[in-house]
Amino acid sequence: xxxxxxxxxxxxxxxxxxxxxxxxxxxxxxxxxxxxxxxxxxxxxxxxxxxxxxxxxxxxxxxxxxxxxxxxxxxxxxxxxxxxxxxxxxxxxxxxxxxxxxxxxxxxxxxxxxxxxxxxxxxxxxxxxxxxxxxxxxxxxxxxxxxxxxxxxxxxxxxxxxxxxxxxxxxxxxxxx
Ligand code: SF4
Ligand code: SF4
Numbered sequence: 605x606x607x608x609x610x611x612x613x614x615x616x617x618x619x620x621x622x623x624x625x626x627x628x629x630x631x632x633x634x635x636x637x638x639x640x641x642x643x644x645x646x647x648x649x650x651x652x653x654x655x656x657x658x659x660x661x662x663x664x665x666x667x668x669x670x671x672x673x674x675x676x677x678x679x680x681x682x683x684x685x686x687x688x689x690x691x692x693x694x695x696x697x698x699x700x701x702x703x704x705x706x707x708x709x710x711x712x713x714x715x716x717x718x719x720x721x722x723x724x725x726x727x728x729x730x731x732x733x734x735x736x737x738x739x740x741x742x743x744x745x746x747x748x749x750x751x752x753x754x755x756x757x758x759x760x761x762x763x764x765x766x767x768x769x770x771x772x773x774x775x776x777x778x779x780x781x
Contacts (some may be wrong), residue, residue, distance in 0.1 A: 605740040609713050611726060613660050616734035618657040620651055624725035631714060631724050643703045646711040647725050650688050655680055660725075662734060663700040664691030666708035 625642035632646070633639045642648070644662040657679060671694070672688035691698035700709045708771035714723045721727075722736040759768050 605742060608739050608741045610737050610739065611662060611713075611723060612735045612737055613657050613662075615732045615734050616733075618649075618660055618729075619660040619731050620649060620653070620656070621731070622649060622658060623728040623730070624734065625649065625766045627728040632709075638774055642702070643698075644709065646709050648685070650684075652682060655682060658684075659689055661689055662711045663693065663709050665710065667692045667694045670696045676753060693730055699708070 616715070622642060624647045625645040626640045627687070628647050628773055629645040630637045630640040632644060633641075649662070650659040650661055651657065671686075671692075676687065677684045677686075677687040691700075701707065702709055710712055714721075723734075726734045728737045734764060758770065
């Protein structure tokens with residue numbers, strides 16, 4: 605098991621104050637706290653001010669390609685396209701890219717903060733829309749083993765245990781000489 609750091613988002617509690625964008629961009633400015641520019645923040649608000657709908661979105665991984673997604677979301681009767689709540693910096697938009705350098709931005713959970721201190725956007729969110737959590741998750745090795753077990757089980761069902769065992773023995777012989 606490994607420890608995963610995460611931020612839980614309660615959209616219903618977000619009031620659109622954008623304090624999270626301000627503190628995140630200020631913390632990552634060079635020098636630190638020398639400026640605040642929401643476009644450089646690793647958390648951004650997808651918002652619809654008319655309906656008072658605010659969705660904080662944390663910057664995720666950079667992706668080289670557009671996903672060609674065609675999904676739509678309908679919230680309170682209003683349609684949003686698939687990019688509206690996406691976390692990726694991608695070629696099709698400027699979101700989550702540094703406006704000066706063009707480099708992608710990714711939430712780093714404020715990794716330079718002292719141990720035990722909560723991420724800054726969580727600290728600055730006075731509405732409790734952002735909550736810091738740590739949880740235990742299975743490591744990749746456990747997940748890979750489970751996937752292999754599922755694959756082997758299905759092969760045994762399809763070909764029988766003896767055939768699978770004979771094949772594994774042959775592969776072992778071929779690979780180990
Ligand atoms: S600080 Fe909290 S309430 Fe304000 S915009 Fe960010 S998530 Fe929403
Ligand atoms: S956890 Fe830190 S780096 Fe990530 S969005 Fe919040 S303030 Fe920015």
